[in-house]
Amino acid sequence: MRRVLLPLLVGLAVLAPVLVAGPSTAVAAVPAGSAASPVTTVAAAVSPTRSSWSTSFTAAWKPYGNCGVPVAQLDTQSYAALNLDSSAGGVGQYANGKNCGRMITVKVGEVCVGGRHNTGPVGTGFCIGGKLVKDKYYGATQTFVIADSCPDNNNWCRNDAYHLDLAKPALAKFVKNGTVMTGLSTAWANRKVTWSFVSAPKYTGDIKIGFRRDSQKYWTSVLLTHLQNGVGGVQYFQDGQWKSAKISGKVGQAYELGATVPNGTKFRIRVTDALGKPVKGGASYNFSFPTSCKAKCTAAYTPVSYTH
Structure with a gap:
């Protein structure tokens, strides 16, 4: 392993x-x-x-x-x-x-x-x-x-x-x-x-988001990195409400998400750090399924940009 x-x-x-x-x-x-x-x-x-x-x-x-x-x-x-x-x-x-x-x-x-x-x-x-x-x-x-x-x-x-x-x-x-x-x-x-x-010393910037290998619109797992105090939890927005994302097994920085509409390609999340504090004051992160992945991501990590 x-x-x-x-x-x-x-x-x-x-x-x-x-x-x-x-x-x-x-x-x-x-x-x-x-x-x-x-x-x-x-x-x-x-x-x-x-x-x-x-x-x-x-x-x-x-x-x-x-x-x-x-x-x-x-x-x-x-x-x-x-x-x-x-x-x-x-x-x-x-x-x-x-x-x-x-x-x-x-x-x-x-x-x-x-x-x-x-x-x-x-x-x-x-x-x-x-x-x-x-x-x-x-x-x-x-x-x-x-x-x-x-x-x-x-x-x-x-x-x-x-x-x-x-x-x-x-x-x-x-x-x-x-x-x-x-x-x-x-x-x-x-x-x-x-x-x-x-807390991460000399921390600057914002979190990074990347899709994991085998992610697709029917099963999506993203990695969250570059947080000042790690990641404690993630919520995703779907069908007009916030839902709790689950960790992919015990892979601590990987969370399984739902799109804003079931089987869609657009995502909206908000993140809590390991201390239980909302990241960026509870701001939402909006991003899409990477076009480079086509039907399914094959790289270990495919980064995406986002908006707030």
Whole structure:
């Protein structure tokens, strides 16, 4: 489905990417291994800080992760996956896709020295027989966008309520005191991290809308990207009334729409972000089925322009 998980544990960091406009375009931290249930609901643009371990992965999307967005359409090439399930409390931080498209800040923590990490069995601890050490990478930061879920059966993603899985190429982009921390990708094993949800830094412009592969007038699924606080819900206007759109499975940024008239080609939607706030004050987005798709869209993502 997605990529090969590497048993490497990561640290968190924040390098704020500049998000450009589209074409129209408290709770205390819960320590890793805690039995406390993870909090998966979102109540603020800046969330409580989570403490966790982290793995990294080499992306093998065909053509996208579980949030549904192709890599080329992401706001930043520093992207991450949240745990799909959690042994500590059922639904993981992926929250059935509701945290897709949100930004997190990640800060690098301690490295495990002289020990071994959880290799899979349920209930197995992290950094067994070792000790946690603050090395030169400690405190480096970076911003990531949530683009996937971590559903592996080895329990790296399950035993830790707030586990993070980071795209391996992004490990070379952590910054500390204005300096890029080269070499971190090879020094990542058994890393502790802290992280929190944040509003997209330096956000400008408006959302982007694209039709998913296999969309047609009888079944239409669109991807919503470039939101300051992710996407929490979508309504479409049909036959004179607003109706709630459903997420396409657990593909968190994909919503199935109806046209303004059944089986039509014109669409009108309004969007709520992950914090429950109407996007652009509740403005409607008006667009049409792409003429380039003809009867059915064959590309992974076909962008469209819109009017308000």
